[in-house]
Amino acid sequence: MSISRIYQNLNDFLEPNKVLVIFGPRQAGKTTLIKNFLAQTSLKYRSETGDNLEIAQLLSSLNFKEILKFAEGFELIVIDEAQRIKNIGQALKILVDNISGIKIIVTGSSSFELAGQIGEPLTGRKINLSLYPISQLELKMDINEYDLKKNLDQYLVYGGYPAVLTKEMVGKKIETIKEITNSYLLKDIVELDKVKNSKVLLDLLRLLAFQVGSEVSLSELGRQLGIDYKTVARYLDLFEKSFVIYNLRGYSRNLRKEVTKKSKYYFFDNGVLNAIINNFNSLEMREDVGRLWENFIFMERLKKRSYQNIFGNDYFWRTWDGKEIDLVEERDGKLFGYEFKFSSKKKAKAPTTWLETYSNASWELINSDNYLDFVV
Numbered sequence: 001m002s003i004s005r006i007y008q009n010l011n012d013f014l015e016p017n018k019v020l021v022i023f024g025p026r027q028a029g030k031t032t033l034i035k036n037f038l039a040q041t042s043l044k045y046r047s048e049t050g051d052n053l054e055i056a057q058l059l060s061s062l063n064f065k066e067i068l069k070f071a072e073g074f075e076l077i078v079i080d081e082a083q084r085i086k087n088i089g090q091a092l093k094i095l096v097d098n099i100s101g102i103k104i105i106v107t108g109s110s111s112f113e114l115a116g117q118i119g120e121p122l123t124g125r126k127i128n129l130s131l132y133p134i135s136q137l138e139l140k141m142d143i144n145e146y147d148l149k150k151n152l153d154q155y156l157v158y159g160g161y162p163a164v165l166t167k168e169m170v171g172k173k174i175e176t177i178k179e180i181t182n183s184y185l186l187k188d189i190v191e192l193d194k195v196k197n198s199k200v201l202l203d204l205l206r207l208l209a210f211q212v213g214s215e216v217s218l219s220e221l222g223r224q225l226g227i228d229y230k231t232v233a234r235y236l237d238l239f240e241k242s243f244v245i246y247n248l249r250g251y252s253r254n255l256r257k258e259v260t261k262k263s264k265y266y267f268f269d270n271g272v273l274n275a276i277i278n279n280f281n282s283l284e285m286r287e288d289v290g291r292l293w294e295n296f297i298f299m300e301r302l303k304k305r306s307y308q309n310i311f312g313n314d315y316f317w318r319t320w321d322g323k324e325i326d327l328v329e330e331r332d333g334k335l336f337g338y339e340f341k342f343s344s345k346k347k348a349k350a351p352t353t354w355l356e357t358y359s360n361a362s363w364e365l366i367n368s369d370n371y372l373d374f375v376v
Helices: 028-041 051-061 062-071 088-098 110-116 145-150 152-158 170-192 197-209 218-225 231-239 270-277 289-307 352-357 371-376
Strands: 016-024 047-051 076-080 103-109 124-131 245-250 265-268 313-318 322-329 334-340 364-366
Touching: 016 088, 028 076, 028 103, 047 145, 047 152, 051 062, 051 088, 088 103, 088 110, 103 145, 124 371, 145 152, 145 270, 152 170, 152 270, 152 289, 170 197, 170 270, 197 231, 197 265, 197 270, 218 231, 231 245, 245 289, 265 270, 265 289, 270 289, 289 322, 289 334, 289 371, 364 371
Parallel strands: 016 103, 016 124, 047 076, 076 103, 245 313, 334 364
Antiparallel strands: 245 265, 313 322, 322 334
16 A cells, blocks of 8 residues: 655755754654655765764764765765754754755654754754654545545544554554554653653553543642652653644633633544553444544644644633633634534534634534545
């Protein structure tokens, strides 16, 4: 099964003396994207990885002459998993500032490490892209609407990682997403912050998985896990910056009846969510279809906005008396409210308080009938 990606040609984003930075989770397809590009480029290139100790030592040394020798004779330098190289930002700055016309691509599966290292040194010298697990927007390039909807339950249960989608047998899908979750995502986080007790990380993710779509109390999570509030906050920050979860905050114009201090957390991939709780049952056998649906639609919308440059802020909205909207997008000075319901038979209407408080706001119900218009 061949899967088209939204970034068909990286030439569209490459500029002389700038660094193209591709962020995204491990196993989301960054390396494959680059390999496919290199296979057809006419540029003379050098491709390395942050796992190569010799290259990592050279670049982290910041030895001006040796770094320039490393790139001599090449039009394009590619470094995969660049966050593993100490001082990578300063090393890249040496290249872009001193080699006329040089083009550079780096990838990173940890925005925490890579963004922190390259942010200041490469100010004005970089272009950022994000690559996520396969989106419905990308699948629509190869699959018609009928088949996309027919396979909806598969996406809700097994997610969108390329290695999962290309497996035919259910057992192989489950085996693959478990491997991605345990051997890549969680392992990376443990190594990243030298976390001594990885069981606490998994327990915290399980608690979040069962609270998808609900406001989360960090103090309550800490009590359940036997750790303090600050440790919970630190672990959640690591999960966010390693592309495991997404933090959605509450929207308010400081009205006393609106809830704003808590957050909701969504998983970047439904397959990872299900691997965390070890539940790959079909939809008709599950009681959490509403949570799976909300997580799926939220993340697919996030991917679409990222890929199509739909700029704005996102929030949820809820009042203390229980009125709520799953997603609020603030774009071009306007508010757009969206409610997510899996069943097309369930009726809903905009909360009166929402319409009265924000007279210029819209509201729309997204269900299994109309969702493709929202995410593709």
